[in-house]
Amino acid sequence: MHWYWYALILVVLLLAGAGLVVPRLRRRPGAPPAVPPAAPPVDPAAPPVGTPEPVAEPATAPAVETPEPTAGRLVRLRGRLARSQSLLGRGLLAVLSRDRLDEQAWEEIEETLISADVGVAATGEIVARLREQTRVEGTRTGTELRTMLSRELVAALEPGLDRSLRASPHDGYPAVVLVVGVNGSGKTTTCGKIARVLIADGHTVLLGAADTFRAAAAEQLTTWAARVGAEVVRGRAGGDPAAVAFDAVKRGRETGVDSVLIDTAGRLQNKVGLMDELRKVKRVVEKHGPVDETLLVLDATTGQNGLTQARVFTEVCDVTGVVLTKLDGTAKGGIVIAVQRELGLPVKLIGLGEGPDDLAPFVPEAFVDALLG
Numbered sequence: 001m002h003w004y005w006y007a008l009i010l011v012v013l014l015l016a017g018a019g020l021v022v023p024r025l026r027r028r029p030g031a032p033p034a035v036p037p038a039a040p041p042v043d044p045a046a047p048p049v050g051t052p053e054p055v056a057e058p059a060t061a062p063a064v065e066t067p068e069p070t071a072g073r074l075v076r077l078r079g080r081l082a083r084s085q086s087l088l089g090r091g092l093l094a095v096l097s098r099d100r101l102d103e104q105a106w107e108e109i110e111e112t113l114i115s116a117d118v119g120v121a122a123t124g125e126i127v128a129r130l131r132e133q134t135r136v137e138g139t140r141t142g143t144e145l146r147t148m149l150s151r152e153l154v155a156a157l158e159p160g161l162d163r164s165l166r167a168s169p170h171d172g173y174p175a176v177v178l179v180v181g182v183n184g185s186g187k188t189t190t191c192g193k194i195a196r197v198l199i200a201d202g203h204t205v206l207l208g209a210a211d212t213f214r215a216a217a218a219e220q221l222t223t224w225a226a227r228v229g230a231e232v233v234r235g236r237a238g239g240d241p242a243a244v245a246f247d248a249v250k251r252g253r254e255t256g257v258d259s260v261l262i263d264t265a266g267r268l269q270n271k272v273g274l275m276d277e278l279r280k281v282k283r284v285v286e287k288h289g290p291v292d293e294t295l296l297v298l299d300a301t302t303g304q305n306g307l308t309q310a311r312v313f314t315e316v317c318d319v320t321g322v323v324l325t326k327l328d329g330t331a332k333g334g335i336v337i338a339v340q341r342e343l344g345l346p347v348k349l350i351g352l353g354e355g356p357d358d359l360a361p362f363v364p365e366a367f368v369d370a371l372l373g
């Protein structure tokens, strides 16, 4: 063979080799092949032959929980009102169903309402209306008495009040919700529970841990947030609460969440200092825009004392609604009536236990129904 035949064969071999290599170089390292390998046909009835055993992922982050829906929570938790049910509900029905409703019976009814923390003024009105109705309409069956009592208690709870949470974003920015109240009222726990309420209703939430004085508060809030996959903004222990609140709203605006929920400090030992601090938190947050909702957390078991404390908060914070906690631990469920009347504020949520979803939107009719059993 002549030398140029050898040269020709060599050129052909080189070109063929380059054709195999070039397509491989064009693919990004790590990128999937241009054409995915064909999947073998699957027989849906066949057992998963050869399927590898599932391998547990290392637990890097806690599992994110899905909070229970909020609708119907009060009905689900009605059993938690058992103590109030036996004092208020059953107590009143027992007296009302006596054959003769004499002065002593009415006094008993009055005492029952007062000892359930309904308050003197509301008690007077409820008793007067019940007396009038029983007088006009004569003797009644048990069912009729229950209906009449239910109607009066629901009316005393002012069912027309707006109890919705103003926690939806507006003008392209998150709603800001401040949570205030004295230490021990269940404020931080309630913040965590409210975050779950909002998430259950489809919102995204960021939490601000502005209670920088109680070391455990920020920790507690971080745990609540982690359970629902929410972000927390916290400062250093003993730092400026207003700065944390400001940063939380700033961060919420940057990340585009629907609501920013801010837990505040509640040491009442130094009342003037606390109130100045709350004013400052509010003022600083309002540099971003108005606060949409200020919720006052009140412990239902503190009765009339709690009301005195509550008034102090309403003087500085433009409170828009009350969260009444620990109603599961008291027989004094009538406090809901007193709180609304004396503070002139709607009770928006009630705490009925220590569980994460033991916070229910307050619905007067469902509440009275639970009380009357």
Ligand code: GDP
Pocket: 181, 182, 183, 184, 185, 186, 187, 188, 189, 190, 217, 266, 325, 326, 327, 328, 329, 350, 351, 352, 353, 354, 358
């Ligand atoms: P804070 O100091 O106001 O922030 O109070 P915490 O949030 O730390 O709560 C104080 C205690 O009250 C905790 O043990 C909570 O579990 C408890 N708590 C809060 N809300 C309720 C409620 O609705 N029912 C009951 N039984 N306990 C509650």
